[in-house]
Amino acid sequence: VSGARLPVLVIGTGYGGSVAALRLAQAGVDVHMVEMGMAWDTPGPDGKVFCNTLEPDHRSYWLRTRTKAPLNYFLGLPIDRDIPRHTGILDAEEFGGITVYQGRGVGGGSLVNGGMAVTPRRENFGAVLPSVDPAEMYGVYYPRANAELGVGTVDPDWFDSTECYRYARVGRKHAQRSGFPFVFVPDVYDWDHMEREAAGTAPKSALAGEILYGNNHGKKSLQQTYLARARATGRVSVSPLHRVVSVAPAGGGGYTVVAEQLDTGGAVTATKTVTADRVFFAAGSVGTSKLLVTLKATGALPLLNDEVGRGWGDNGNVMCGRANHLWDPTGRLQSAIPCAGIDNWAAGGAFAEVAPLPTGIETYASFYLTITANPHRARFSWNAAAGRVELDWRTAWKQPSIDMARTIFDRINAKEGTIYRTDLFGVYKIWGDHLTYHPLGGAVLGRATDHYGRLTAYPGLYVIDGALIPGNTTVNPFVTITALAERNIEKIIATDL
Numbered sequence: 458v459s460g461a462r463l464p465v466l467v468i469g470t471g472y473g474g475s476v477a478a479l480r481l482a483q484a485g486v487d488v489h490m491v492e493m494g495m496a497w498d499t500p501g502p503d504g505k506v507f508c509n510t511l512e513p514d515h516r517s518y519w520l521r522t523r524t525k526a527p528l529n530y531f532l533g534l535p536i537d538r539d540i541p542r543h544t545g546i547l548d549a550e551e552f553g554g555i556t557v558y559q560g561r562g563v564g565g566g567s568l569v570n571g572g573m574a575v576t577p578r579r580e581n582f583g584a585v586l587p588s589v590d591p592a593e594m595y596g597v598y599y600p601r602a603n604a605e606l607g608v609g610t611v612d613p614d615w616f617d618s619t620e621c622y623r624y625a626r627v628g629r630k631h632a633q634r635s636g637f638p639f640v641f642v643p644d645v646y647d648w649d650h651m652e653r654e655a656a657g658t659a660p661k662s663a664l665a666g667e668i669l670y671g672n673n674h675g676k677k678s679l680q681q682t683y684l685a686r687a688r689a690t691g692r693v694s695v696s697p698l699h700r701v702v703s704v705a706p707a708g709g710g711g712y713t714v715v716a717e718q719l720d721t722g723g724a725v726t727a728t729k730t731v732t733a734d735r736v737f738f739a740a741g742s743v744g745t746s747k748l749l750v751t752l753k754a755t756g757a758l759p760l761l762n763d764e765v766g767r768g769w770g771d772n773g774n775v776m777c778g779r780a781n782h783l784w785d786p787t788g789r790l791q792s793a794i795p796c797a798g799i800d801n802w803a804a805g806g807a808f809a810e811v812a813p814l815p816t817g818i819e820t821y822a823s824f825y826l827t828i829t830a831n832p833h834r835a836r837f838s839w840n841a842a843a844g845r846v847e848l849d850w851r852t853a854w855k856q857p858s859i860d861m862a863r864t865i866f867d868r869i870n871a872k873e874g875t876i877y878r879t880d881l882f883g884v885y886k887i888w889g890d891h892l893t894y895h896p897l898g899g900a901v902l903g904r905a906t907d908h909y910g911r912l913t914a915y916p917g918l919y920v921i922d923g924a925l926i927p928g929n930t931t932v933n934p935f936v937t938i939t940a941l942a943e944r945n946i947e948k949i950i951a952t953d954l
């Protein structure tokens with residue numbers, strides 16, 4: 458409601474924002490959440506809330522007239538197609554040297570991601586969050602995050618027998634024959650539901666190729682976990698299709714927050730102003746960084762420090778495929794939810810997930826998303842002439858990631874007598890090095906903020922999302938984002954309220 462005075466306003470409804478909302482509400486504080494994307498709680502014309510990965514429609518992309526599939530070629534042919542411009546669920550946000558994929562809607566990235574819920578190995582944690590005590594994270598906050606998110610692991614016996622993980626078993630065989638440790642990757646997908654999908658007794662989602670544009674069944678997104686519990690307190694309200702554009706100190710204390718209401722074509726239909734005693738920036742690494750950099754440069758929050766916008770990384774994401782022999786089919790039916798990985802972090806700086814290619818046909822391809830120890834960090838800055846925030850990442854900075862991924866796949870190819878696929882990212886192009894799913898940093902803990910995410914120049918302003926993490930988590934990031942948010946909000950509730 459325009460003109461209202463709120464105790465707490467949270468910008469964004471992803472992991473960081475949802476943790477903050479739940480814990481503040483449980484502490485007796487009323488919370489209002491503002492989300493630029495849609496609510497994703499209403500079925501479309503086909504009776505489903507989310508559209509299928511193989512049949513992208515208006516629901517698929519955030520304000521684009523053509524899809525921008527991460528894997529954009531098949532057999533050397535481009536697969537993107539025209540779609541109506543709409544406030545769809547997946548944003549492929551283009552910066553100079555990289556396309557950053559992000560979820561848009563109530564639930565943030567949890568709506569579109571693979572649900573892979575991985576806690577970093579403890580020996581790697583010092584590189585992930587150097588200023589945080591590992592004992593408290595591994596003793597309290599990682600377990601808390603895993604429990605609330607509903608993390609589980611595939612039943613190994615079912616894994617060994619089901620057609621839908623043939624591709625992952627081929628991945629395991631190849632990894633083990635080359636001497637690499639193979640690991641099961643935990644996930645928030647409901648594994649019992651998936652077994653029922655395979656048995657034909659539950660509606661299909663993972664087994665119908667649903668993933669990038671949302672899962673209609675089975676996946677425990679934040680809508681089913683943190684946000685459901687937050688709403689059940691009766692203290693949390695959400696405004697979807699509202700984009701925060703300004704936060705500035707208010708005359709009588711607190712902060713004036715300006716939000717633009719959007720229609721589903723992306724047009725601004727109203728501008729609303731509220732005052733909040735406390736504001737949590739939870740717009741994701743890119744969203745929070747863009748807001749803070751803009752607000753500092755344009756004079757709304759001039760006292761933010763010079764670390765704002767710095768320390769951004771891509772979690773070392775790089776993709777590739779391998780062409781298997783005809784005796785290694787990967788299966789026509791592939792679960793869209795990955796469950797297996799190859800851990801070569803210690804020796805080669807690479808953790809590769811065996812990813813599906815749920816095309817419905819036999820491809821004889823193994824496909825991988827590899828997370829690597831890429832050392833490059835980029836910076837967001839305000840371009841006054843263009844009136845927008847830019848990121849100085851360069852495509853060439855993916856080369857260390859490619860080299861690290863090759864420590865796994867060159868060896869497997871040599872052992873198996875196989876080659877890389879060259880038809881998945883262009884015409885004769887091996888590496889998917891133009892994108893990330895895992896933006897991290899831009900308001901790094903202990904640098905842009907204090908050790909709990911406070912923007913100390915402005916009491917009552919906090920960062921509580923992936924922007925806090927300095928560019929890499931060694932594994933998929935959302936469990937770490939959630940656990941860090943749990944740690945920080947507990948401290949903030951105990952000391953600031």
Ligand code: FAD
Binds near residue numbers: 493494567742748935
């Ligand atoms: P987000 O979840 O990004 O939430 C931020 C929210 O803020 C969004 O809903 C956004 O719309 C909203 N917002 C932004 N700006 C504004 C504004 N100005 N006003 C109002 N609202 C705003 N991670 C894993 O750990 N495992 C996986 O398997 C995995 N797979 C992925 C697959 C894909 C395709 C993608 C895109 C990501 C994947 N990730 C995965 C990454 C993971 O989803 C993100 O790391 C995580 O969602 C980040 O959480 P967050 O709280 O920082 O922000």
